[in-house]
Amino acid sequence: MSYTPEQQFQHKIDQEIKIEPKDWMPEKYRQTLIRQISQHAHSEVVGMLPEGNWISRAPSLKRKAILLAKVQDEAGHGLYLYSAAETLGITRDEMYHQLHTGKAKYSSIFNYPTLTWADMGAIGWLVDGAAIMNQVPLCRTSYGPYARAMVRVCKEESFHQRQGFEILLVLSQGTDEQKAMCQDAINRWWWPSVMMFGPADEASPHTQQSMQWKIKRFTNDELRQKFVDICAEQVKTLGMTLPDPDLKWNEEKGHYDFGAINWEEFWQVVAGNGPCNKERLATRQKAWNDGAWVRDAATAHAAKKAAKHLHKVA
Amino acid sequence: MQLIKQFFYGDYDAMKVAGNPADAAATPSVATQEWPIWEVFVRSKQGLDHKHVGSLHAADAAMAIENARDVYTRRQEGISIWVVESKYIHATNPDEAESLYEPAADKVYRHPTFYELPIELKHI
Numbered sequence: 001m002s003y004t005p006e007q008q009f010q011h012k013i014d015q016e017i018k019i020e021p022k023d024w025m026p027e028k029y030r031q032t033l034i035r036q037i038s039q040h041a042h043s044e045v046v047g048m049l050p051e052g053n054w055i056s057r058a059p060s061l062k063r064k065a066i067l068l069a070k071v072q073d074e075a076g077h078g079l080y081l082y083s084a085a086e087t088l089g090i091t092r093d094e095m096y097h098q099l100h101t102g103k104a105k106y107s108s109i110f111n112y113p114t115l116t117w118a119d120m121g122a123i124g125w126l127v128d129g130a131a132i133m134n135q136v137p138l139c140r141t142s143y144g145p146y147a148r149a150m151v152r153v154c155k156e157e158s159f160h161q162r163q164g165f166e167i168l169l170v171l172s173q174g175t176d177e178q179k180a181m182c183q184d185a186i187n188r189w190w191w192p193s194v195m196m197f198g199p200a201d202e203a204s205p206h207t208q209q210s211m212q213w214k215i216k217r218f219t220n221d222e223l224r225q226k227f228v229d230i231c232a233e234q235v236k237t238l239g240m241t242l243p244d245p246d247l248k249w250n251e252e253k254g255h256y257d258f259g260a261i262n263w264e265e266f267w268q269v270v271a272g273n274g275p276c277n278k279e280r281l282a283t284r285q286k287a288w289n290d291g292a293w294v295r296d297a298a299t300a301h302a303a304k305k306a307a308k309h310l311h312k313v314a
Numbered sequence: 315m316q317l318i319k320q321f322f323y324g325d326y327d328a329m330k331v332a333g334n335p336a337d338a339a340a341t342p343s344v345a346t347q348e349w350p351i352w353e354v355f356v357r358s359k360q361g362l363d364h365k366h367v368g369s370l371h372a373a374d375a376a377m378a379i380e381n382a383r384d385v386y387t388r389r390q391e392g393i394s395i396w397v398v399e400s401k402y403i404h405a406t407n408p409d410e411a412e413s414l415y416e417p418a419a420d421k422v423y424r425h426p427t428f429y430e431l432p433i434e435l436k437h438i
Contacts, residue, residue, distance in 0.1 A: 020408070022407070022408050023408050024408075069388075071387070072384075073388070073408065076384075076385050076388065079370060080368060080385075083368050083370065086351070086369070091348060092371060093347070093348050148368075152368075156388075158390070194320065295347075295349070295373075298349065298373035299373050300345065301373065301374070302349075302374035302377075305374060
């Protein structure tokens with residue numbers, strides 16, 4: 001009895017054997033991964049922008065050095081992920097093209113503005129916290145290069161979340177104005193962070209297939225619940241509150257109940273109508289266009305050096 | 315039988331050589347003038363092998379090493395870096411894994427545990 005390539009593929013997945021770039025894979029698996037990994041990479045790259053906004057205005061040299069290191073990590077995470085996507089047969093330029101033309105999506109969270117220094121804390125604690133919740137299971141995702149990239153990302157991400165919480169902790173022990181700033185940042189970042197896990201399971205058509213292929217290990221709602229449960233406890237350490245009147249411990253379920261998510265807002269931001277969508281895209285396009293002469297010059301320099309070398313050998 | 319085929323790790327055309335029918339999908343829609351891809355190998359400490367850690371784009375070897383330093387060793391992960399342009403990596407074809415690696419499976423006598431010797435025998 002012989003198996004179809006699809007059956008053999010699924011069999012490998014079921015046995016937790018990783019899929020590597022040159023292995024046979026269903027076209028849909030390849031496309032799903034290209035979409036997911038490139039979106040993930042774009043999110044890291046665009047994710048530098050809201051924080052970049054505060055590098056020159058960090059309250060101390062220490063905070064500035066930390067923020068610089070964090071933003072540099074995010075550039076690195078983007079690069080790990082772009083490389084992983086490239087093993088599936090898409091070029092880097094094609095991915096950039098998709099980002100810069102608005103064809104590719106990135107995490108909607110980065111379309112919100114960073115209004116105060118406390119936002120650096122809230123982003124670290126909540127946004128990176130939600131990202132970690134998503135990313136830790138991805139370390140075991142079925143595609144080898146993606147899983148390896150995620151292991152590296154997760155190792156570095158934990159400092160991001162801890163430094164964010166520490167920023168808020170310091171503010172929460174400060175003056176009344178600093179406390180108010182802390183609470184205000186939490187208020188503004190909480191719901192967008194809860195939305196980071198994506199649409200509810202019943203509105204997420206790809207989830208079932210992605211689970212079968214073990215690209216995803218948990219559903220959006222499972223991860224979201226975990227995130228809410230953890231943050232609802234952590235916020236107590238700050239002496240702050242989460243902006244959800246319906247947030248309540250449910251003894252029976254062993255989880256926190258939480259209020260309804262404003263999906264209308266979520267889809268509006270996904271569709272490009274968030275507070276900063278246009279600004280983020282314009283910044284990326286400008287960086288790409290302004291860097292064109294550098295890319296060309298480096299290529300020309302390399303070609304000239306190679307020609308010289310050839311001449312010498314001859 | 316051709317045992318060795320050339321694969322450019324991450325290179326699209328080379329994957330077609332592997333006979334994967336799925337490849338038609340990602341045909342680039344932009345003309346690409348990318349810097350070449352380099353594979354990065356890092357020695358984490360003196361006495362250990364260089365290990366593949368990932369890849370990156372760079373115009374030449376010097377830039378590849380500089381970029382590798384920034385991308386792969388920000389937290390003292392390495393003390394030595396190798397970079398190799400990906401197109402120079404040759405690899406075996408997974409379709410031929412069976413004929414390449416299966417023959418070793420039935421040669422258990424290559425392992426020391428195959429030999430049953432008296433317990434009282436020491437230092438062997």
